[in-house]
Amino acid sequence: MSDTSQSAGGGLAGPTGQPGPLDQLVLTRATEPVETRKSAGPPEPAAGPAAAGGALRLRGVGMDFHAGRRGRPGRPGRPGRPGRPGRGRGGAPAEAAVPTLADIDLVVEPGEFVCIVGASGSGKSTLLRLVAGLLRPTAGEVTLDGGPVVGPGPERGLVCQxxxxxxxxxxxxxxxxxxxxxxxxxxxxxxxxxxxxxxxxxxxxxxxxxxxxxxxxxxxxxxxxxxxxxPRVVLLDEPFGALDVQTKEDMQLFLRRVWADTGTTVLMVTHDVEEAVFLGQRVVVLASDPGRVVADIPVRLPGDRDLATRRDSAFLALRSEVEDLVRLHHRAHARRLAEAAG
Amino acid sequence: MAPAPASAAAPAPAEGTDRPAAGGRDWGPPPRRRPARPSRLPKLGEDVAPATRWALRALSVAVPLVVWVALSASGAVDDTFLPSPAAVARALADMARSGELFSDMASSVRRVGLGFLIAVAISVPLGFAMGSMSWAQALLEPVIGLLRYMPASAFIPLLIIWLGLGESSKIALLVIGVVFFNTLMTADVVRRIPRDLLEVSATLGARQHEIARKVILPYALPGMIDAMRVNAAAAWNFVVVAELVAATSGLGYRITRAQRFLQTDKIFAVLVVIGVIGLAIDILLRVLRDQVGRWAP
Structure with a gap:
């Protein structure tokens, strides 16, 4: 946890940041052969498994948006536009860059169901769009089965709200x-x-x-x-966010069944903590300013979950834990915003 | 809550106004308005009964017709200026019998058809490019935005110098009158495609040309036909303008001929024909649009 707060400080101090072990990666182009990155790669993140065959892997992923250029951060511009660290378009100075995501390390194993939660502004949707290939990271890399993600493709199916x-x-x-x-x-x-x-x-x-x-x-x-x-992985971006409570419940059970039937890998973004804990095998919590992983919590609940699971004490305890985390970082974010405004 | 009615009425307003201001507010409750009087008129955005709708539609045609009949029958306006409906019908029948009506219709319709087709063939690809690619937008919008404001009829002298008095100058006028508007309207329709549709298509594996063909085109088609409908009316205007200036056939030419002999009944008859043909084109395109865009609300 200490290294995430450090990188957050670096991200806030300025986009150039402090030279770290990831600077090599920052400059790595996604088109270079995989071997180069492996030899120069940083040590595996703590959460990373020993096996190198992770379906989906994010290493040191960062994403900057250029303030005032294309709407608010988190509503990024065109798909497929390569981001370049260190300078804006047209030689504009780099201080306009606002880090939306910084130093994200995440591995999703084949067949896993991983939920990402976080308050608004934590860059959850941006993270999913990076994996979908609709955006290119300004730092780090996203790989699927060892191959770099360079654009959208059918091996990463997307469902939006x-x-x-x-x-x-x-x-x-x-x-x-x-x-x-x-x-x-x-x-x-x-x-x-x-x-x-x-x-x-x-x-x-x-x-x-x-x-x-x-x-x-x-x-x-x-x-x-x-x-x-x-697809190798299905990306769900708040898929049930616009549904009423009862329909949402049906859809959650439905999604668990489809996941079990098809054996697909699921990476789902939601702001609904209960949904995340109910559906996921792991819940990843993001914090804002910049968006970063603050917790990666395994959900130790039975595989066949039903509505009774939601009243289970283990479920409730886990839900409270995640809710507290999200709330904590949401309040910190609000405080920073208020300080910046006045 | 047992006291007499007289005292029951008194505390109600007092309770509202004398309530201590909460949260530092030093104002009373906002004034209340009396409810609106119930009205028999249909509310804004409300549908009327089908019978009423049809009656109103009939009135929309009947009222001007009745005014026309009354005016010409009363003798307040000279027959030379305002011929009676009967005289117009007679003129129409005469023209139909001599065959000149149909040959004029044919040459005007052919001009509109050809000119409009050329204009669509140019403007739809241009508009599609402008709406879907920002470089095409940047390249074309300034010049088209400028050309659009140059009245097509002002090009007539130029066109006659360039192309002579034949068919090509009339068709060129039509194309100039339609092509810029239709390009910009098509571009607007294409640009309205939701970004998430494009993104989701890309994640389903669609290449750029597949997105253009299988996503943007079907999405924009109903709106493009709507734009064509609007511009077909303009095309119909321009063909008559072109024929008024220089032609040896066509409905516009027939009007100038009739003017020379002060045959206002004939002018009226031709105007009616022009209106009816325009309406027919509009209905045709509307049916097409409703077929193509059944999915659109």
Missing amino acids: TGALFPWRTAAANVAFGLELLALSRADRSRRVAWLLREVGLEPYADRLPGQLSGGQRQRVAIARALACE
Whole structure:
């Protein structure tokens, strides 16, 4: 924990920071061969497992946004725009850079279900977009199965809060979108789509347009669509944030079942601590200014969780622990904001 | 709560105004307004009954028609200036019988069709590029924004010098009148695509050209047809303008001919035909839009 607070101080003092062991990595381009990074790489983070085959790996990932250039931080600009540390675009001085994420180390093993929680402004969504490849980190690197993440791709399926369904496509056609881009026979494609629609319980709604579906059904379609290309990891960005409480509960049980059925890896961002503890095998807590990992808590609850789990004392204790952490860092963030304002 | 009604009424206001100010507030409660009087008129944004709607639609055509009939029947306006509906109908029938109406319609419609098609073929790709790529926007918007404000009719003398009095100058006028507006309107529609749709398509493995074809195009198509509808009306205006200036056929030409002989009934008849053809084009495009954009609210 001490090293995270140190790096936070460095991040706040100035973007140049203090030279550390990660400076090598900062300059590493994602296109360089993997071997180079391995030999020059820093020691594994404490949370990292001995096995090197982590599905998804973030090493020293940092993300700066340039204040006043493109909206507020956390609402980053274009996908695929490479960030460069040390200077802004057009030779602008670097002091405009606002660190949104700093020095994130995270490993998600294949088949794991990891939830990221944090108050608003902690850069949770930015973190997910970095993994999705919609943003490029200004420092560090993101790798999947040892290969660098250089852009968005079907091996990292994304589901966002609104679902982002194609409104002119029926539920089935939405699910089929990613498959249409692949060399699959029509029969093969429709077999896969039918299986997915059955899996998410939307068989009778296959021919409905998104506008004719409820919020929960739309999210089911979005999840099925992300799963269609059988991604190595599914990225969920507050997928149930816009749903009512009862629907949300259904969707959480549904998601646990889909995860068990498909054996996929899930990285989910949420601000709902109860949801994170209920769903995840691990809960990662982010703090703000800059966004950094302050805790990585294993959830020791039975594998088959149901609504009774939520009343379990172990569950409640864990939930309180995570809630306190999030609250603590949220208040610290609010205090810093108030100091900066007056 | 047992006291007499007289005393029960008194404490109520006193309780509101004499309440000690809480939290350092030194003002009383805000004034209350009496509720609005119930009204029989439909509320803002409220639907009216279908019967009422149809009645209003009928009135919308009937009222001007009745005013026209009344004006010409009363004799307040000379027949030369305002021919009666009957005279206009007669003129229309005459023109139809001689066949000139249909040949004029055909040449005007052909001009509109060709010119509008060319304008769409230029403006849709340009607008698509402007709406989806910021470099195209930066490159094209200043010049198109400027050209758009130059009245197309002001180009007529130039076009006659450049292209002569033939078909090409009329079609060029139509293209100039439509192409810039349609480009900018198409660009606006394309630009409205939600960013998360683009992002999610990329994460599903779509390449740039696939995103353009499978995401942006279907999303923008209904809006593009809407833009075409608006600009088809403009195209129809410009063809008549072009024919007024220099032509040997077409509905605009027929108007200038009729003007020379003071045949206002004929002018009116041609105006009615122009209006009806325009309406037909509009309805056609609206049906197309509703078919294509069934998903859009």
